[in-house]
Amino acid sequence: MLSSILPVRSLLAAIFMLMAGSGFLSTLISLRLERGGSGTLMIGAVATAYFAGLTVGALRAAPVVQRVGHIRAFAAFVSLLSASTLAYALFQNVLFWASLRFIDGLCVAGVFICLESWLNERAEPDTRGSILAGYMIALYSGQALGQFLLNFGRTPSIPFLIASILISLAVIPVVLTRIAAPLPGQNAPCTMRQLYASSPLGFIGAMTTGLMLGAFYGLAAVHVRRLGLDLSQTASFMSIVILGGVALQWPLGRLSDRFDRRRVIVISFGATMAVCLALTMVDGMGLPLLTLGGLFGGLSFALYPLCVAHTNDRLDPAARVAASGALVLLYSIGAALGPTGAATAMTLFGVSGLFLFIAAVAGGTLVFGLWRQASSLPVPGDDQQSYQILPRTTPVAAMLDPHAPEQIAPNESEPADRSLLTLSG
Template identity: 35%
Template structure:
């Protein structure tokens, strides 16, 4: 078992450093921005900038790697991300941070794609599922640990900007010292119109999940600070939803393999809506109620994406899994661009709980549209379903993760 992971240990370590830095990066900016008095609109635009950069990185990285190679491209991405963090500490203004956050999102997407394609090549069909499962666990753990780092220092100083920059630079060391290089990145021609014809529920739902997840991921720290939670509780408010989403994915996946996935999606979206309404109607002020609702919301919103991917692949033609996964990621990214901006504007006009009004609308329309589609189209037979794969779309995944998750084992392994 250990021998299977030795060839990819350097890549896993580099990814851990990258996600640790990303965890610090994703939390220090909204926390420090709130301290500096940035408006909710400008803080929401941080998430929009990240999403624009991330989508651009997914599109532009393959030709860049084809020109300069994987190792040099990855080193450049990590170095530029570190520079963006240090520049954010020097130029503390909303508009500079929005641009720099977009630069960081671009670099993060490119670096993730390179690492994931490398992992895919280093693994074999019978070990790929385990390796990418460990990869996802490492990413979630590192990202959570990075978020929790804010409990050990003062966010009003330079410390966390420097710490994130250091770990971005550390991420390039294991890959720079590696003696191997992966094959060229996969390039895919995406067709969103064909994806809609294949599964309108998947396209519609993944867009709105992108809206809600990006809005919550960007502005949750702003909400937590404004309701009076101390910094340690703010870090837990960000971390607990991610952990809850990781824990609930497998039970939700097993359920979706045994019944109509659209009904599972409706059920999970309904749980998310309950959490949204809890934040809006109960207006919790204490730590325990806020953390409980955050866990319920996180467990729900981070479990929806893999159900959507599995449902889309149930209707897919053979050999089109990567196009479907890439199209869903792109649609998710478009929603991620819109969500933080809309939520930020709503919070500025209505108040901090408008964040959950935004997510409630997203989850509500997913429920209504999916129920309507259930009445129009029969469920896929169990024998024709694709296998469920736990995925974490967005900041800790790229197109290569989706591709690897969809690659079936060799016939010898599949027959066992």
């Protein structure tokens, strides 16, 4: 694995620094708004703005990259992200911060498109899995360690300054890279109607996973602060959830390779619901909160790649990259709606409303999954594709899947189809 990731170590370093600097902002901003007296609905709206920007960026950033080139686009996106991060320190206003979060989402989507394109350019069929694993490690470890920057929150502007510094430093390894910018490829289109017809559970599961994790990232910090946790304990809780998400993805994936994948998905949604209901009964920092937080991360983070794998089991190989890209966007749409739904639940039911909302979403998907199991036959075990851990970033990440078909190089005499998916239907 090490020999496979050494050629892309500069890109992985950039991903790590970027996530260390930006990955904790959702936690920090929610806490600042809470301390400033903003209502739960307003905090949820600001979180929604970020995921809305991420969704729009996933759709619109690629033409910018193709027009000006990967290095220039990356530098522009990171510079704007660094500037918006500093702008939070100017003054605190909900509408102003919501606008900044939308810009953050746009920039993060553009950055991921650039980095994931480069990684895909360097990935050969026999190294694709190792590069993807290195990417996931850099992504999640940066996000988990970045949570501890909350401990510098005693001076209001310091966390934003540190975040901006780390984000700015992420430019250096990329602008100095000698890796050639990738050429656009061609992929078979996949409409949303076709995607649902091929895999209803994969379609619904991807969106509801977005609902759950969007709600969590937007309001979990508010939830635990209202339980009485201080900044250091809040950072520890968020990090445990993220690291738990990494720990359980592989064993759940291996189980789904051996048994009916729908059964593993349904059980995971059911277990997520049970863990969330248990979390509503925890009233302070301690081993129960950390244990349940790690279990929640492990179960919920695994749901998206499980849904992608289940969808791929039911698709022709040529359609898998476009379908995976569509599933990323479904996840992003769900994530944009999740904070608002959770904020409404917290307004109605108090501090336990966050995990009641997530439990309700998981329970609804559990019922849907049981119906799908009863109404259709499973994919034969020999026809199931191997499970692969995938990030929930942009459609470009789908091309890093080791089981994805090779892209078709564009014909120089014909314009390339630059879209990864079709959202009609």
